[in-house]
Amino acid sequence: MASIEVLFLSKEDVDRVDLGLQEVMDAVEVGLRAHGEKDVVMPPKAHLALDYPEKIFNILPGYAGPIDACGVKVLGDFHGNYAHGVPSEISTLILMRTDTGAPYAIINSTAITWMRTGAVSAVGAKYLACRRPRVLANIGARGSSWYNVAMLDALFDFEEIRITSRRAESRRRFGEAMSERLGKAVRVEDNAADTVRDADIIIDASRLMEHEVLVPDAALRPGALLQPYGSVMSVDPTLPFRADKFIVDDWNQCAKAGYGQFAPLINAGELRREHLHAEIGEVVAGRKPGREREDERIVFWHKGYAISDIMVGHLVYEKARAQGIGTLLPYYEEPRDE
């Protein structure tokens, strides 16, 4: 066989790729639909915990049928990284061919993770939000929150956007930058209660150390959509049972992970598959209904899965190749049958 090469893309290479919000949402939607149509292989993500929840790695393997590609993302989630001046989540995605298993791309997927997470929030809302959501609330000012707000606003053009996060400096910075980006006011609140109250769409990307109710059941007005995806529970434990519909991205992964927003309820045996209305892919694929009434209160928990990373990573790879971005590296110059 000829020499095997891989395309390496740094964080800045990915930034340089001319990538539109809509095409990222489209790629993620194709992945969600494939998941609903069982055109994927995806074992649950694995975890390597040095010090839970402050220092863990998440490892996300998968195969995405629509592009016939495999991938594994290795993501470090280190809460104290702000003290080092680096993002809490730094990750690398390896994409592999399905004929030989050889890699074809190795990508700093830090920004891809933010994008694909925002895109899942947005595509989820496309299927699950009320008809004309006017108010968006977002808890968190990390990378994915940027795409949550930007992509959701691209879909819905909100009348009001409220955000909050733990650290005053980062929420202020986020609010200013997003306001400039969107050309509209972004309200920065110093607490969760004022942020989420009676919003139409609530995205909760908080990162707590231990359970704390940031979004009480009472904050959800009829018709609200709540997407809580922090790694530690931030809602009332009654939420999945009181909501009209409880939707996840991949139940198998949610049930086996041991970590994540609703893990305590799952680990205790209280939250079970029977409480689930659907996986989001089933809704996108048209196999199960999404929102059926304007007054439903819907909870969509996305832990995040490999298929979204692979879909967006492959899109970035293709565009980088076409645009001449990145470093093409010899990976195996003279492979032979050994």
Place this chain on the structure above:
Amino acid sequence: MASIEVLFLSKEDVDRVDLGLQEVMDAVEVGLRAHGEKDVVMPPKAHLALDYPEKIFNILPGYAGPIDACGVKVLGDFHGNYAHGVPSEISTLILMRTDTGAPYAIINSTAITWMRTGAVSAVGAKYLACRRPRVLANIGARGSSWYNVAMLDALFDFEEIRITSRRAESRRRFGEAMSERLGKAVRVEDNAADTVRDADIIIDASRLMEHEVLVPDAALRPGALLQPYGSVMSVDPTLPFRADKFIVDDWNQCAKAGYGQFAPLINAGELRREHLHAEIGEVVAGRKPGREREDERIVFWHKGYAISDIMVGHLVYEKARAQGIGTLLPYYEEPRDE
């Protein structure tokens, strides 16, 4: 924080690193001992199966205390790769820092996998073989078999070495090359029975499609050490129960993997923890005895684990840095707290 860089090493870069057999065995032994002393974190390896057993990926995460480093190896095991002229096992190892989770090295670990597997065979035999093993038998002519034979012979200087493998061309090529390397005769057999009969140390790295007895219980003479690590069962199902000692590398991983040499017996509930004498790390750490009598028949099943990859990968990284080998890549030029 300053720019984050990663060292990329291709297969040929790794070949260029001046690496001795003994230092690889030493690094692996440190890793095994750390495992025995619980100075590691190691969830079971994960699998992504496109078409079992012919096309699978193994994903091996871990933390190795002695070098304070994390790593994830992504290994494709594609049986039909010889038709593409590439090795069946192609893999990539990412090594990560424990302060921020950022990667510091991305390595084509194809050869590292061969080396560390051979080193586990050799270090295992150092603790488990009879006092003066004279005859080595090796089934398989893949990459790891090269290191099995070279490292074991470095330890024991055998009087007789026999090898076999499925394809005539590859076993002939292997026999000739190894004979030249060692400066002694290497007997190439066309069947397993003649290869393994009454050998002191038997390494079975076969890769079957379905269960077939290559090493019958009767082939094991008193005092023999058998290390079967193929992905499909190649021994009598009675073996773990009839052997005097049954040893594995990591029981948790063996029990949960669902794949591998003894997986059918574990999945059926027949082979259980109570049948285990020890994990090899406990033997290396001196917490449990290895061989206690010259006539014991010992079986050591190593599925292979992340700690060995991380130990050898980090050694390769350090030597490559010192020798100026590899490509230092910008991974994240201007990280900031996001």
